[in-house]
Every structure is written in structure tokens, then in C-alpha cells.
Amino acid sequence: MRARTRLAIGAIGAVAAAGLLTGCGDEGSSGTDGPQQGASGAGCAPVAGQQLIALQDDKKLQNADNVIPGVNSKAANPQLIAALDKVSTMLDTPKLILLNKAVNDDRKTPKVAAEEFASANNLTAGIAKGPGGQIVVGAGNFSESQTLGELYRIVLTAAGYQVKVQQIGNRELYEPALEKGEIQVVPEYAATMAEFLNTKLNGANPPPVSSPDVDKTVTALRAEGDKVGITFGAPAAAQDQNAFAVTQAFADKYGVRTLSELAAKCSGKATVLGGPPECQQRAFCKPGLEKTYGLSVGSFSSLDQGGPLTKNGLRTGTISAGLIFSSDSAFATS
Structure with missing residues (x-):
């Protein structure tokens, strides 16, 4: 796993630096937390698969980390x-x-x-x-x-x-x-x-x-x-920021390519969001998905920060969506 001292959890280290914290549930320590408040729909159960894709941040939750x-x-x-x-x-x-x-x-x-x-x-x-x-x-x-x-x-x-x-x-x-x-x-x-x-x-x-x-x-x-x-100097088009990933198989099954589509089609009890424990408090993670997109998940799985645990959870079908970085090699298709 890459050492990522620069990213506390927001797409940017700005999250910690600017103190953008939003209380939303307690930090988990391991495993999957219980049902999340407000998750009342059917949701979208995880779908295992090797290829990962990043859902488009169509409402621009993340900041410009070019x-x-x-x-x-x-x-x-x-x-x-x-x-x-x-x-x-x-x-x-x-x-x-x-x-x-x-x-x-x-x-x-x-x-x-x-x-x-x-x-x-x-x-x-x-x-x-x-x-x-x-x-x-x-x-x-x-x-x-x-x-x-x-x-x-x-x-x-x-x-x-x-x-x-x-x-x-x-x-x-x-x-x-x-x-x-x-x-x-x-x-x-x-x-x-x-x-x-x-x-x-x-x-x-x-x-x-x-x-x-x-x-x-x-x-x-x-x-x-x-x-x-x-x-x-000049900013590149390249960015390395928070991205919410799903498997290609998940995207195909439920017809989701954007975070808006994930919220519209997958809010509910079967949906499991994975990421580091602090994702539950940080404004660019779970609270941001709730506030900006209206996503309601059934449970949260405490894993790691864009690392092998989160990617393995996606590929083995234990989480529906997970937080990894937008420039991660897991998104490579060739």
C-alpha cells in the first residue's frame, strides 16, 4: 500500500487541516457496523468482481486536488x-x-x-x-x-x-x-x-x-x-483525490456510473459502504455522500484508507462501494 501521509481522508489533507468534520455516527474499529440510521430502502448488495471503476462525482463533492x-x-x-x-x-x-x-x-x-x-x-x-x-x-x-x-x-x-x-x-x-x-x-x-x-x-x-x-x-x-x-506552475488535468469505487459487475447490475445514480438506485439496507473508520465523520466521505447526494447506506465496514482491505472488500463482494484514490492503479484497464 502506498504511504499516504498527505491525505487524512478528504480528497485533500484539507479535511483535517481545515477541520471540516461532520459528526455522523461513531467511529468503527473493525468489521461492519450495524444498520445506519435512515436506510429504509432495499439498497444494492455488493457484487464481487476484479475490475474496479470510480463513480463520477457529478455534483463535485471533492475539491480540486490537481x-x-x-x-x-x-x-x-x-x-x-x-x-x-x-x-x-x-x-x-x-x-x-x-x-x-x-x-x-x-x-x-x-x-x-x-x-x-x-x-x-x-x-x-x-x-x-x-x-x-x-x-x-x-x-x-x-x-x-x-x-x-x-x-x-x-x-x-x-x-x-x-x-x-x-x-x-x-x-x-x-x-x-x-x-x-x-x-x-x-x-x-x-x-x-x-x-x-x-x-x-x-x-x-x-x-x-x-x-x-x-x-x-x-x-x-x-x-x-x-x-x-x-x-x-500550471495545474495538470490529473487529480489524486477521494473516489468512491464499485466493481464493474456492480455498476453493470445496478446501472450506476455516477454518485447521483448510486444514491437514487442504491440507498437502502443492502448497501454497504467501506473505508477507514474516520470516513464516518469526515465531510468528504460518508457525511458528504449523505448531504450532497442523499445516499443512505445500510451499514458501514471499517477497513483502510484506499488500501488493500477496501479493494479486497470490493473484489470479494463484502462491500458495495469503497473509498480509494482516483489515481489508484486499481482503475487501470490496460
Whole structure:
């Protein structure tokens, strides 16, 4: 399982950082909790299957956690930013899923996966040379961040820099290093970073600055970055946020492809929602499904945070829908 220190449970770390908690039942410790209040319909029983799909968040419950390069402002220049933005231009969520599959399922190193992607997508074409010099790209302590860091290495090398990728750890470690210029570049996630800086600048539990609107979220993020000496490039179409998954067999049986359809067709006693225990309290998880979509489930199964327990619960038919991340390699179809 990938180390995911950046995501407390919301599509973003913003959930914890901004204190967006909604009381909705007690945390479970293990197994499946009893019937949930308000679940009165028949619901949709789990359907086992190997292929997982993410239900479309058609009412935009989750915030815009697009991949975005963060750069120490003293190191930023037009050529460096343009090179990093080339990655953003090329990268959407299906491609990010395949990159994660290459590393997590096919057992390629992040470096190899990134180099194959760069070659297949002609990533370095047209990149202008910058002033050169040493660049350290910091990566978080999970494979997706390391792969993104390798993509940044490739484009910055093409721009004439001497680049190394260094795994730093979690955001609490690498964000101060980025401010100080100990590292110059890091792959980030727009809404998560916006709320991290929001808390850093404004204290505990400030009003959220991120939203499902990527332009508004990035505008807020850049304003925060100006205050701490971090410049942000262009956001990619690729996002890594909360996703509610079902098996393809479940989707076919009940005719659901969106969260609105899940709520309309599957609210009721037979429906089992799976995820980490805190999903029952967090605004972007079970309470969000209830408030935004009107989904009522029969029971909640306390599992893990987008990890093997939740995916196994879906595939073996013990949960109807489960929380995993939108860029997870489990969504790969090739």
C-alpha cells in the first residue's frame, strides 16, 4: 500500500487541516457496523468482481486536488516553470493511473516508469534552455510523488539543469525545505497544499480556501505561495483525490456510473459502504455522500484508507462501494 501521509481522508489533507468534520455516527474499529440510521430502502448488495471503476462525482463533492509543481521562488524563472508546465500539459488522470500501475503493479521503478512515459509522449520536445545550475526535486514518501519527481527531473534536465530527485518525506518536512531553498522543486496537489498553507498562515481551523473549482483553488494557492516564497506552475488535468469505487459487475447490475445514480438506485439496507473508520465523520466521505447526494447506506465496514482491505472488500463482494484514490492503479484497464 502506498504511504499516504498527505491525505487524512478528504480528497485533500484539507479535511483535517481545515477541520471540516461532520459528526455522523461513531467511529468503527473493525468489521461492519450495524444498520445506519435512515436506510429504509432495499439498497444494492455488493457484487464481487476484479475490475474496479470510480463513480463520477457529478455534483463535485471533492475539491480540486490537481497535480501542480511548486518551486522555490528564488529558483523560479520562465524557462524552469515552462519545463515543469510541460508535464502538467501532458498529464491527465488516466495517464497518472497508468504510471501508478507501472510502478505498483508492474514493479517498475519510478525512474523507469517516468522515462517510458516521457519517451512515449515526446515530453521533452520544444523545451527551452534555462540558465542551468543545480536543482533538487523533492518527492513525498509515496510512489506517485516519486514518479512525478522523476518526470520533473526529465524536463528540467532537457532545460539544461543538473537535477537529482531526493525523497524528503511528508509535507511537514518538505514544505519548509522548499521555502528555505534546500530543495527547489516539488510535485504538489492544489487543494491539499492550499489548505496546508492556509493553516500555516492563518492558524488552526481557518475557513477553507480550496473548492471543486480548480481555477479558484489555484488562485488562492498562488496568493499563499507569494507569502511564503513558493511559486506554483500550471495545474495538470490529473487529480489524486477521494473516489468512491464499485466493481464493474456492480455498476453493470445496478446501472450506476455516477454518485447521483448510486444514491437514487442504491440507498437502502443492502448497501454497504467501506473505508477507514474516520470516513464516518469526515465531510468528504460518508457525511458528504449523505448531504450532497442523499445516499443512505445500510451499514458501514471499517477497513483502510484506499488500501488493500477496501479493494479486497470490493473484489470479494463484502462491500458495495469503497473509498480509494482516483489515481489508484486499481482503475487501470490496460
